[in-house]
Amino acid sequence: MTRPQTLSRPGPAPAAGPAARPAVPARKARRPAVLVAVSAAVAAALALPLVFLLIEAHGAGTAAVTQLTFRRLTADLLWNTVRLTVVVTIGCAVIGTAAAWCVERTDLPGRRVWAVLAVVPLAIPDFVVSFGWASLWTWVHGFRGAVVVMTLAVYPLVYLPVAASLRAADPGQEEVARSLGVGRVRTFVRVTLGQARGAILGGCLLVALVLLAEYGAFEILGYQTFTTEIFTEFSVSFSVPAACALSLVLVALSLLVLAGEGMLRGRGRVARSGPLAQRRMPPQRLGRATLPVLACFGALAALALGVPVGSSVWWMFEGGAHAIAGVSLVSAALDTAGYGVCAGALATLAALPVALLAVRYPGRVRHLLERSTYLVLAMPGVVAAFALSYFTERYGSGLLYQSAPLLIFCYSIMFFPLALVGVKASLARAPASLDEVARSLGQRRLAVLWRVTLRLAGPGLAAAFCLVFLSVVTELTATLLLIPTGVQTLATQFWAYETNLSYGQAAPFALVMIAVAAVPSYVLGRFFDRSAPAHR
């Protein structure tokens, strides 16, 4: 916020008014200094991996980096990564939007059940989906396999926001369009899709970023992308300059995706006049299309849920009783949950001051902070882990290298944007006007935060925590690089068995992982379900 140093007055001053005052310097409004300081520290922590990366690239020398960047391998990786990202993103946009529209706006039988089944794939790690398919059929391989597996694994990332936005959208707009003589189909294209446009784009952005960062699934499918190559360069060939050069290209690619989404989104905002609608739209009648649509939903559930779960169960029994290593399963589950809880708490806590600043004190500082989270979004886990591990080794004399705090720190950085989204949404439910009333009633800032803001934001904070927890449980790439020696999480133990082709022993870990991740997924679903309707 900028304030002029002198006051100007509109129009001629009425003659009867008080004598003209001399120009008075404006008193400054206080932005809570503590909040700014803490947020700045968080932003600095978020930028760490990228800063390390740039320092390292600089150290390796421009010539070396240029040579490593512009070679045949980079071009191949670029082609592989880009074509997969484009095809899968489009596929997810179509499937996710269509499913969301059917569930939210039509008289599809069993909508509540389909709504849950459409979200559950979020709880299944991409590499488990990939394992489920690839271990059963050999044709699931390479580009074709990657398209099938990844589309089925990540379409909920489009489904969730689109469904929420369709539910919250002003039904009056569609009715007005119809009353103006615009037909059903054209109303869908011009109004409904317009309302959901931001949500679709947001979902596509997430899908693209996930694809850029994915490692495990592509490794199983034998499909080479930037992320798999960086992983290999760093942990197998120990070629740090090469990993560094590829990482920079990958980060640039992610930034390109972010910029593209920002441009497509444009400046248009969904405005709604009047109070939030309480009433629901009368559902569109599917009529004769009901059975085919039901069949599609059934097939989607079977392919996205049935195949990975069924395949894991089959391998578990196929592998025989010796496969189930009870003790390691329990200890891996506990370790995983421990990391998830710590990282979830740390990320949510770190997001709180940033979100408060962003929601309550908009201005230049907010923009800066939002940009800093963009840097994290653009940094795939493999890059963050690689940067952190290499630099603790080099500058921290290996003190924290492969230690639990470093792993938790890495998770918190990686999933900070997720926490921030959740915390911001929850703070929006505690409007500033309530804070003001509370302060006028004699409550200090901290008391207001405790008695009003956090009480109202509570469910949203829980959702943010769950989102990070879920992501940590299903994370593989950074975990493989940073896991303390002698410790196994569900994901790394699964990975160890899977790479040994001990499918029977790997399968129980996949199933437990799904079970542990399903709980937060359910909580998340409830939160999105409730946050959509008007809060009154």
Place this chain on the structure above:
Amino acid sequence: MTQLEVTGLHKAFGEHPVLTGVDLEVPAGSLTAILGPSGSGKTTLLRVLAGFDRADAGTVSIGGSVVDGPGGHVAPERRRIGYVPQEGSLFPHLTVAANVGFGLPSRQRRGPAIDELLEAVGLAGLGLRYPHQLSGGQQQRVALARALAIRPRIVLLDEPFASLDAHLRASVRADVQNVLAETGTTGVLVTHDQDEALSTADRVAVLRHGRIAQCAAPQDLYDRPADADIARFIGDANLIEGVLDAGMVDTVLGRLRIEPSCLASFGPGRGSLADGPAALAGNQAGPATVLVRPEQVELLAEPAPGRPAGRNRDAAPAQLAGRVVAYGYHGHDAVIHVRPEPGGDAPTIIVRTLGGPQLPAGSPVTLRARGPVLAWPRS
């Protein structure tokens, strides 16, 4: 005694000045309305008073102590100001009773005090409900009770009735008035509705272009607005051209007697005040803007025999012939727009009548105005 005193208050948002020197005094125990069109800075003024925003310049003192001024800024939680926002802003996670007790020390949050307050605002027995289970009017009453619970030095009401239905508005408004009077609480009510301001408040301050244009009791404000703009803003007004001459003013409605008090605005005449108003009146002349309230114009069924309107030297009420342009029926009264005839481009005259037959557009009517009227120099 003055409970709230504001002097020379300035506030700008970026390059955009909102308050440009507000001066206001609110007597203890009174209910003062701040009346202004939307965008006049009403809410900004209220937020500065409550302490949510800081003034750029000027001082605010409450009960004799400065809360915002060159010396510093008292945080909102230390001002003891009850604030009733536009939409109530009840805490959705707390019951009605917990909302009302929010500002009290934790020991007093339950108990008879809360019940008494709820009873005072007409909500006895609803303490265990949640805000979403209340109607809009009930929510506003809870918000008021919550503000009163801390025994505030002043209650600030930000358009508290704007979101209510017309019939509900009147009853909530009357209850608020009563509760404030019974508890002897000083109130400041912000509104854009001049009807509400005139009927609810003891004093009305008109906020215009970021400063108080006039502050007076409702009747004074209506009867003696400081200028033509305020006259137009407070109630319906016929502002017609006239020529001042010897204490009378010649208008399209005839020669009308002028309120002596407004002669001063025409500048000193050749006489002096010491010679008395008559001497002044006799000496001032010039073009004037004349305020004739609609209820000062009478509708005559039959043109009475007599002179037509025009410049006549004698004080007998003149008549004006015209045709009805529009007839607005309001039940208790009717507002009729009449175009003088033969008028050419003469402005229509607004007439308010009690009852009488409905007059279709085009009906010929005869008007007669009664003085005294107000007038200001026309530039």
